[in-house]
Amino acid sequence: MSERTLVLVKPDGVARGLVGEVLSRIERKGFTLVALELRTLDRATAESHYGEHAEKPFFGELVDFITSGPLLAAVIEGREAISSWRTMMGATDPAKAAPGTIRGDLATVMSENVSHGSDSPESAAREIALFFPHL
Ligand code: RTP
Ligand code: MG
Secondary structure: OEEEEEEEEOHHHHHOOOHHHHHHHHHHHOOEEEEEEEEOOOHHHHHHHOHHHOOOOOHHHHHHHHOOOOEEEEEEEEEOHHHHHHHHHOOOOOOOOOOOOHHHHHOOOOOOOOEEEOOOHHHHHHHHHHHOOOO
């Protein structure tokens, strides 16, 4: 089933010049780019985006990091895009992410793992509406 999902190239990925690498993987896979924007999140938007983690001990650091500089936000579309993009990113911890995945190939630490992808249809709908309310 064709789906849309929210992709972020997080501030570490933008700062390291990995935007082209991530977009290239999306395009080579065959997903369609529906929306694309470089922006720096304010804290309220970041806290809303990661609201599911509000009670976690790492929440403050996560919001500090995701607001620390410009990120690339994108909506991509294609068959099973939500789970497929999560597979392409690899495990949350880059040390456990398989080679060939974004995190497996391009990152070493959990807190700076280059990319985000929505984790369910409900998350995708919520996150797309947060970043791109016109869609
Ligand atoms: P994301 O939401 O950023 O795509 O990452 P994810 O689904 O793979 O992982 P999630 O559980 O949603 O966690 C969001 C981000 O928080 C950081 N994290 N740190 N110290 C820890 O135990 C811990 N757990 C998660 C990671 O940077 C993760 O991407
Ligand atoms: Mg997540």
